[in-house]
Amino acid sequence: MMTGTEYIESLRQLKTEIYAFGEKITNFVDHPLFRPHVNAAAVTYDMAHEPEFEDLITVKSHLTGKKISRFTHIHQSREDLVKKIKMLRLIAQRTGTCFQRCVGFDGLNALYTTTYEMDQALGTNYHAHFVKFLKYVQENDLMSAGSMTDPKGDRGLRPSQQADPDMYVCVVKRTDEGIVIRGAKAHQTGIINSHYMIIMPTVALGEADLDYAVACAVPVDAPGVFHIFGRQTNDERRLEGEIDTGNARYAVVGGEALTVLEDVFVPWDKVFMCGENQYAGMLVERFACYHRQNYGACKCGVSDIIIGATTAVAEYNGVARASHIKDKITEMVHLSETLYCCSIACSAEGGKTPSGAYFVNPLLANVLKQNVTRHIYEICRLAHDIAGGFIATLPSEKDFNDAKTGPYLEKYFRGVSDVPTEYRVRMARLVENMTGGTALAESMHGAGSPQAQRVMIIRQSNMEHKKRLAKKLAGIPEQD
């Protein structure tokens, strides 16, 4: 397993093609816009070497018996699913942000289980290819991006109905050696600092959409692949200094990109689905549920920081003992731990798939994510309430350092007299940035938008059974 430093070095070896702010980026690893994201991912490597977390972050491979990072593991039990949750919360408590590595992790598990069942049903041979790739990932401790979301164009139309056929990634050519794919993947979390991208379709597909039923693994620096980095709330503050970013070391969200696939060749041994449209839906659902499972873990870890920071600001403001402040902090904890409950529950209630790998309880995983789309907003609202209006009107770090204005800001932004003004400002900037735009939108749309969860919740809820139970009690024959 790599250390964080080795991971960072491994990124330098790649020829990843990245664009941002109208420029081609030559050394993203050391670029202040990207480095915090790299640092956050590096924590997943470093913590694996810390003895106290060994049991959580490392695991024995069921393929090779060797010790591997859990991020490359296939869940072999409910306990594995629960440990995933604990690992994610723990790392989020250190980074205070998205560390990006769960997406590929979920892609690996989704493909492992789906290719197995697809091969069983259709007689294809994808699972063996996939296991070979998985071993390679495990042995080299690689970071993968989970590449599912297509640009989608007109959301009212299926892939093959789009005016532009490239709005969903599709196979444009098949040869003896492999396939050629074209299109793009949007919202690619962590992709610029990954080694591989795990490409999957983004919707269930019908007969008309066979060419869109494609799953495969592609190096992020493969010929034809390039990445256009998305901008985030307050991203330019990273180029200026440290304090105003809130979380200078790790940033407050994961970095995301639009990844363009311009006629990219993929050899057959890295192709895990090609035309089996009837399994696209299963793959999407598997990935979505594995990924939704995470949000009560990492967002709860992130909320731990928001709650701690908000409490600290309240102390610095001199109001920590006010009953309404304590009550609001209690509410923040309540909302956050409700998310954690849902993550634990969908893991503890997981089940074994035909491949032997464990899958989360899909109903509860969707219930969880639906709660995330609400609770994180409310947690951030309460953080704003408690922290106070100055999180929105603080002058810049440069003003604090300026000879003329600095002393006045030092004087007038002090809260309780025994806490340095700088601490109060640092904590306020942490709250501000962790509760702002991109971080909120990520809670809403990461792992799928709210309506996607609602569709799955009602589908999974066995309404016929509920009606039968009610009829029995009401004295109505069950069949009526």
Next chain:
Amino acid sequence: MMTGTEYIESLRQLKTEIYAFGEKITNFVDHPLFRPHVNAAAVTYDMAHEPEFEDLITVKSHLTGKKISRFTHIHQSREDLVKKIKMLRLIAQRTGTCFQRCVGFDGLNALYTTTYEMDQALGTNYHAHFVKFLKYVQENDLMSAGSMTDPKGDRGLRPSQQADPDMYVCVVKRTDEGIVIRGAKAHQTGIINSHYMIIMPTVALGEADLDYAVACAVPVDAPGVFHIFGRQTNDERRLEGEIDTGNARYAVVGGEALTVLEDVFVPWDKVFMCGENQYAGMLVERFACYHRQNYGACKCGVSDIIIGATTAVAEYNGVARASHIKDKITEMVHLSETLYCCSIACSAEGGKTPSGAYFVNPLLANVLKQNVTRHIYEICRLAHDIAGGFIATLPSEKDFNDAKTGPYLEKYFRGVSDVPTEYRVRMARLVENMTGGTALAESMHGAGSPQAQRVMIIRQSNMEHKKRLAKKLAGIPEQD
């Protein structure tokens, strides 16, 4: 283990003294006011004999190795805690109401763990007494009431500060044979159809309140014990007929009473705490957490019925396919399953106590109950929304049966033409009664009022740790 019928017969053997509506009740077992509650409890006996639920509802005693009802079991693992949840939801799906037997179950587990730790620390000998009693309960498959809540008088005063010293149950005499206790216990769920009551203190106690630190087991028909039954929403409908009660067989809430203890003698071998005030708080907390654990199980089972009934009414009204109806039903499922997640999580995250018995995660159990005090009201609100205003204006069953009015009601209360009006009325009455006053208040105050949970949530949430995490990210020395 008894069957439901044997359980009901066993109640006839008792001399339980009950008052209701200004009368002394001579045969409560067959009285229409009480029989539904008896029936609901009897389901816990009957289902234990159904093979498909054997693994859930029966278990091997860790004391005797014999097969016993889980309701008399001491949790030996996290799996036991999780199975408790599944059992409770399952039974609630059959009864659609409180079956009352969990309260004593939780009292047994609370006393088992607390007496062990108390004996270890203080050198007392309560645990052995308790184990003896527990074996008796297991062998005879008894139902116990968990008797915690005292009348409490002025909530701003401690027990010994009350104008009337009997506002909390207290020891008024100690002899060589045992103790004499006086006072009352309020909100005694299921007590009239229990065999024993497990008396516990209701608050943490100081040095001034030593005589209030008392725990013991008392037969519900012991000399000096009598019960005044509380009235419930629409309780008199039970005396009239079947349909208007909604759930004629099991009622829609558990029956509750004020139990008066008028100088009741308890022999020493049934006394499990007497003056050890420093352990009162632990006992209260253990019981509260075990009991709060349940509410995402039984209330979720009850909600399954409400959701099923509401959906059926929507079908009978001809609106089941409207998008806003489907969306509201989805929301009901979402809210209900969130509660279930919390019950699963506080169980799966439980831990071993010094006695070897398992205890739930107290933070998550309190988070769960806090959610119950909100979600059940919202579920009922949505049920009202979907079902329609006629749940509040339906004429009585007698009017439906009347020669003059019956045919008109039959005609004008019909919904879709192919469903008998009676079905629509029955289902509406089920919704009405399951979402009314007492059922709501029970969700609010059962297992403790909301503020009690908030106090425990903030106490259990390790705020110092959260602040340290935030300071590290904000670049502030941890000690500041």
Next chain:
Amino acid sequence: MMTGTEYIESLRQLKTEIYAFGEKITNFVDHPLFRPHVNAAAVTYDMAHEPEFEDLITVKSHLTGKKISRFTHIHQSREDLVKKIKMLRLIAQRTGTCFQRCVGFDGLNALYTTTYEMDQALGTNYHAHFVKFLKYVQENDLMSAGSMTDPKGDRGLRPSQQADPDMYVCVVKRTDEGIVIRGAKAHQTGIINSHYMIIMPTVALGEADLDYAVACAVPVDAPGVFHIFGRQTNDERRLEGEIDTGNARYAVVGGEALTVLEDVFVPWDKVFMCGENQYAGMLVERFACYHRQNYGACKCGVSDIIIGATTAVAEYNGVARASHIKDKITEMVHLSETLYCCSIACSAEGGKTPSGAYFVNPLLANVLKQNVTRHIYEICRLAHDIAGGFIATLPSEKDFNDAKTGPYLEKYFRGVSDVPTEYRVRMARLVENMTGGTALAESMHGAGSPQAQRVMIIRQSNMEHKKRLAKKLAGIPEQD
């Protein structure tokens, strides 16, 4: 104008045919099931004679110049609309319940404005007929029921598509003298103690539904008319005693009935619409908006009582100074006054119709009612929270009066020592009954169900204008 006593006497002169609990009721005025509803309506008569409310509850008729009850008035200004609101809140603060008289009041205003515009457009002569009837109502100070809601059968079908053509009131015969109508009206608030019913259609109607486009005035004791009274939460407690009903004098909801119209003859001068289907929608909307306007007034007045009662219980319990109690009471006030704001706003923003009468702002009236369907539930939830679990487990009044149990209940249900137990019980019963089933459902469905309001909110919100504003700011040509 009549006094309350004269009003009650006037009811005795009617031959109103009423059925309840399987019986024909011979003297409803003095029957304990109905008398509280009669008393509540009588308050609208009595308060008109109290000098301090003269300006609010009486007004000069724009038709005759005479002083009349505002309940028979046609709004002549925005100030009239606002005074209506203040009057309703004031009366609700005295009755603590629905006093039923606003429904007919709203029917009068809806018909006044609609018949005027219909006559203008179609050359019909309904307005003159209506004005004649209105003068009669004003001069005799009559109470009218607003009879809109049809049974509706299958909600997915239009009136003429129903399996049973009577599911909506329709004209079955036309003669030179008048028309004959058949069908029923559901949820008829206050009808048993009204003098007239104002019949209106309940939905917009198409060409196929011409016979359902009928509006007219019918005496509640006309031949062919009879009423089957709906049962309510805890209605039977009225037959037993006083305390357990909570509000013995006025009940906690308005009385409602299914009114059957069995081939009822209506002379032409009482017919205000007959076949003009294109005006059915306007009439429904007018009535709905006038009626929705009220709910932030009467429900706010009712909430004033709930808030006062809850605060009193908190004091009796000894917890009124706890910060969380004060915060929850503040929230109850906040929610209630938000409703009041909406009632004031839709009135103050009302406008003049072609007839000269004033109409509320329809967007804001619907926003108001939508809030009612949420806030009242939350207010009741908070009342349960604060009052405590004993509202759900109190024994009956008979037990308090019983020689054996009375002294124990007196002893153990005492809160703070200087308040009689009876006061605490009375206040708890008031809270219990005001926050129970029927009262909640009335807030949900009275004046139309939530989805009806949402349809009107979006229709009234001028989305095209909002999009144009956004495009201008975003730098997008408005037409794109």
Next chain:
Amino acid sequence: MMTGTEYIESLRQLKTEIYAFGEKITNFVDHPLFRPHVNAAAVTYDMAHEPEFEDLITVKSHLTGKKISRFTHIHQSREDLVKKIKMLRLIAQRTGTCFQRCVGFDGLNALYTTTYEMDQALGTNYHAHFVKFLKYVQENDLMSAGSMTDPKGDRGLRPSQQADPDMYVCVVKRTDEGIVIRGAKAHQTGIINSHYMIIMPTVALGEADLDYAVACAVPVDAPGVFHIFGRQTNDERRLEGEIDTGNARYAVVGGEALTVLEDVFVPWDKVFMCGENQYAGMLVERFACYHRQNYGACKCGVSDIIIGATTAVAEYNGVARASHIKDKITEMVHLSETLYCCSIACSAEGGKTPSGAYFVNPLLANVLKQNVTRHIYEICRLAHDIAGGFIATLPSEKDFNDAKTGPYLEKYFRGVSDVPTEYRVRMARLVENMTGGTALAESMHGAGSPQAQRVMIIRQSNMEHKKRLAKKLAGIPEQD
């Protein structure tokens, strides 16, 4: 009255001393960081000259009889209060942001009414001074900042208890000519582009805090006054281009500064309170209520834009007809119009003060602002839900303009095929920026933090009256 252009020119005449990003700003009027705020305020000048808004935005001065901007007017009737609301919503619909001029407007009205009552009670002569200043403001159509919020230091301590006595603005010297004040005012909305600042105390003051009881008018460029500009979410995007700011012309929030008062001299005729601590509380409350009144107007106007923009994005995405999208947009309208209702209501329910000026209903104004602190967050949450995740991952404007990446972004960020990608991006950026960090925090803390409103709500709600009403209905003597 000035035009917008004249207003902007008038700012150039001032010597306002401004610092931002560590630099002294020499020409803020044309600086891209400040110009949008100047533009927004200029709209209040320009619209006064548009004939269709004349009745709303201009008014006859009660002092001079001349036509003036309503922003310098003293409310002479409830109608004036209501017109203020309509004016604010209208302007916000054009700017999509804070136009800053209401703060000084509210300060003028608060001082007008308070100085009158103070003079009456204490025999002081402040009102005449104030009226003289007011005439000057009206005649010159000046923009004033309402300068209330002090830095406050330790929020648990009173002004005179602070370790640093300057944490609240105080009088440090009194001479025959005037006074000298020192301190700072925080969160000064619009101050850099105002002419005058209206200084007021920020809390009720006791005997120990006499020197802090100071109100006066000071030119924003007076000697000793300087401003340190606060940074906002994404403020640096203004320095780069147009699209990414969302609202390039007017920004998405008002500009705010910390204004330092370094021993500033104020002549007596501009002093309106100096030592009358007993009137500080009234002045604070008057200002707070007048200012809270606004938030259902301007925030509703801003929400009109957010709703329009979100709807447009939904159309561009191809999902506008989905039922869940329509339902969420309906909810946004509902929440926004609820705020508007509260603004109308607190205005329509306003009353006359002893000075003849009208004051809003303080209970309802606080209820309104409390709703703002919740509804705006929910509106923004729904906007995120509907708009989609791409608002958080869009590449920068520069990438769209870049020769390499531009065509790919053009291709892959297209929604429905007939809408240019640029439109979709522009609208998404508008949504992103209007729903981000600073805009949210402004809704929370502008015009006072939530707890300040709750304190006033409970204080204004006449709980004793509510208890009396409840006791009467419960049959309890009123005095008990």
